[in-house]
Amino acid sequence: MIKEEGLKRRYLVQNIWFAIFWLSMILIAAVLGLILYFILARGIKVINWEFLTAIPRRGMTEGGIFPAIVGTFYLVLGSIVVSLPLGVFSAIYLTEYASSDSPAVKAIRTAIHCLAGVPSVVFGLFGLAVFVKILGFGVSVLSGSLTLGIMSLPVVITSVEEALKAVPLSFREASLALGANRWTTIWRVVLPSSLPGILTGLILSVGRAAGETAPIMFTAAVFYARRLPQSIFDPVMALPYHIYGLMTEGTRPDKQVPLAYGTAVVLILLVIAVDFIAIYLRGKSRRTRKW
Amino acid sequence: MEEIKLQIKDLNVFFGEKQVLHQISLNIPANKVTAIIGPSGCGKSTLLRSINRMNDFFEGMKVEGEIIFDGKNVYAEGVDPVIVRRRIGMVFQMPNPFPKSIFENVAYGLRIQGWRNKKAIEEQVIKSLQAAALWDEVKDRLYSSAFDLSGGQQQRLCIARAIAVEPEILLMDEPASALDPIATARVEELIRSLIEKYTIVLVTHNMQEAARSSDYTAFLLLGRLIEFGPTNQIFTKPQKKETEDYLTGRFG
Numbered sequence: 001m002i003k004e005e006g007l008k009r010r011y012l013v014q015n016i017w018f019a020i021f022w023l024s025m026i027l028i029a030a031v032l033g034l035i036l037y038f039i040l041a042r043g044i045k046v047i048n049w050e051f052l053t054a055i056p057r058r059g060m061t062e063g064g065i066f067p068a069i070v071g072t073f074y075l076v077l078g079s080i081v082v083s084l085p086l087g088v089f090s091a092i093y094l095t096e097y098a099s100s101d102s103p104a105v106k107a108i109r110t111a112i113h114c115l116a117g118v119p120s121v122v123f124g125l126f127g128l129a130v131f132v133k134i135l136g137f138g139v140s141v142l143s144g145s146l147t148l149g150i151m152s153l154p155v156v157i158t159s160v161e162e163a164l165k166a167v168p169l170s171f172r173e174a175s176l177a178l179g180a181n182r183w184t185t186i187w188r189v190v191l192p193s194s195l196p197g198i199l200t201g202l203i204l205s206v207g208r209a210a211g212e213t214a215p216i217m218f219t220a221a222v223f224y225a226r227r228l229p230q231s232i233f234d235p236v237m238a239l240p241y242h243i244y245g246l247m248t249e250g251t252r253p254d255k256q257v258p259l260a261y262g263t264a265v266v267l268i269l270l271v272i273a274v275d276f277i278a279i280y281l282r283g284k285s286r287r288t289r290k291w
Numbered sequence: 292m293e294e295i296k297l298q299i300k301d302l303n304v305f306f307g308e309k310q311v312l313h314q315i316s317l318n319i320p321a322n323k324v325t326a327i328i329g330p331s332g333c334g335k336s337t338l339l340r341s342i343n344r345m346n347d348f349f350e351g352m353k354v355e356g357e358i359i360f361d362g363k364n365v366y367a368e369g370v371d372p373v374i375v376r377r378r379i380g381m382v383f384q385m386p387n388p389f390p391k392s393i394f395e396n397v398a399y400g401l402r403i404q405g406w407r408n409k410k411a412i413e414e415q416v417i418k419s420l421q422a423a424a425l426w427d428e429v430k431d432r433l434y435s436s437a438f439d440l441s442g443g444q445q446q447r448l449c450i451a452r453a454i455a456v457e458p459e460i461l462l463m464d465e466p467a468s469a470l471d472p473i474a475t476a477r478v479e480e481l482i483r484s485l486i487e488k489y490t491i492v493l494v495t496h497n498m499q500e501a502a503r504s505s506d507y508t509a510f511l512l513l514g515r516l517i518e519f520g521p522t523n524q525i526f527t528k529p530q531k532k533e534t535e536d537y538l539t540g541r542f543g
Contacts, residue, residue, distance in 0.1 A: 170385060170387035174383065174388075174389065174449070175389070175399070176348070177380065178377070178403065178456060179400065179403065179456065181373050188403065193390050
C-alpha cells in the first residue's frame, strides 16, 4: 500500500527542485537584462548620426567613433581571411582524412584544445613578438588580423569539425559508391551540406574577435588615428580598444565616460546583430535539411 | 551454362581480430538476380560491400582470397577501387539521396566522371529515371529537393542514380527493408525489369523477397556459405539441414 504522506513529500521535493531550476534561469536572464539596461541607459544618449560617422575631436572628448567602427570592421574581415581557410582545411583534414587513433592526430587535437585556453593577452604578446617585431609588419591591420585570426582558430576548427561530422555517413557512402574519390566527395557533397554549420561557427567566432581588446592592444590598435587606414600596414582604431582608451587615458572623465558607454552600446549591438545572423542561418538550414 | 559475371574465390574477411567471412566461394551469373539471405549478423552486407570494395573505408579490415570481375581480381595490386565502384554500382538499405534536386542526384555520377555536355547529361538523367520507373512521378518537378519524395520514390531515385553511370553490376543492400509494402512491390518489380541490362546481387533478410525477386539464392550463416543454387531449388528442396531450418523459421 502507498502511504499518502510519503507521496505528498515527494511531490514537495520535486517542486522545490523545479523552483531552484526556474530561479537560476530567471537569475541568468536578469543578469543579461541588467547588462543591456545599464549599458544602454548610460550610452544611448550620446548616440546620434554624428557619433557614428564623425572622427573623435578635442582629445577624444567630442565627436564620433567612425574610425573605430571601420577599424573593427577591417580587423574582423582580416581575421576571417586568416582563420577561415586555415580552420576549414585543418578541420577537413582532422575529420575526413586523419585516422582518429593516430598519436599525431591526438596530439594535434590536444594542441587545439590548449590553444583555446590560452588567455587573449598572451596572443597579444605573441603577435607583438612575431608579427610586429620579427616579421616587421609593425602595429598594423595585418598584425592584428593575424593575431585575431590565430586566436579564433580553435573555435573555427572545432565548429567546422562539428558541422562536417553532422553530415550523415550515408551521403559519403552514396558518393563513394558512385566512384567518386574522397576529395570529390568532400567538395561536392560534404562541404555543401555543412556550409550553414560552417558559417554559423565562423560568425560566432567573428563576434568574439570583434569584442577582444587584448590581442589588438599591442598589434593593431591606437587610441587616435588622424586618418582611416590606407593599407594593411597602417594602425587602426577599434571599438573595444577605444572604450579602454576613453576610460584610462585623457583628463576629462566627465566627457569621456559617456562616450565610452556609447561606444559599448555600438559594440554590443554589433555583436548581437552578428549573433542573430548566425541564429538565422542555423534556423534556415534546420528547416531545409531533412536528414 | 550461364555466363559468370563475378567470381568470388575463397574469400576471407577480417575486421581486426574477428573473422567475419570464412572461405566464401560463389559464382554470380550475368543478367540474373542473385539473392544473399541469412540471419542478421551473418556477413551478408560485408560480403556485398567486399565486392565493390566499400569495406576499404573501415579501419582494420583485411581481405584474403579473390573476387574476379572481368578477368581481374578487384583486390589485385594496382586496381583502383574508384574504377571498380564505377563499374559496380550500389544501392543502400536506407534511401540516401543527396540534399540536392532530383535532377542533380541522378546527374551526380555523370558530373564526377567529367560529363560537361548539358544535353547529354539531361538525356542520360531522363533515361535513368525512366529505367527506374520514376520518370512519370517526377518529370514535372525535376528541380525540387529529393527530400520531398516519399521513401519509396527516394529509393527508386537512388536506383536511378546508380544506373545513370551504367554499371555492369548492381549491388543492393536490403533496398526494400525500410519501405512500406506497396513501395516494396514497386522496387521488386523494378529489380526484375533491370536484369535485362544489369547483373544484380541482392542482400535481404526477407525470405519472401528473395523468393519473389531472385533467380539464385545464397544462404549465409555465421560468415559461411551454407548453400547456393537456383532460388526455387533452395526454397523447395534445400540440400542442407541449416538451410531448411532457417527457411522454416526454426531460427532467424
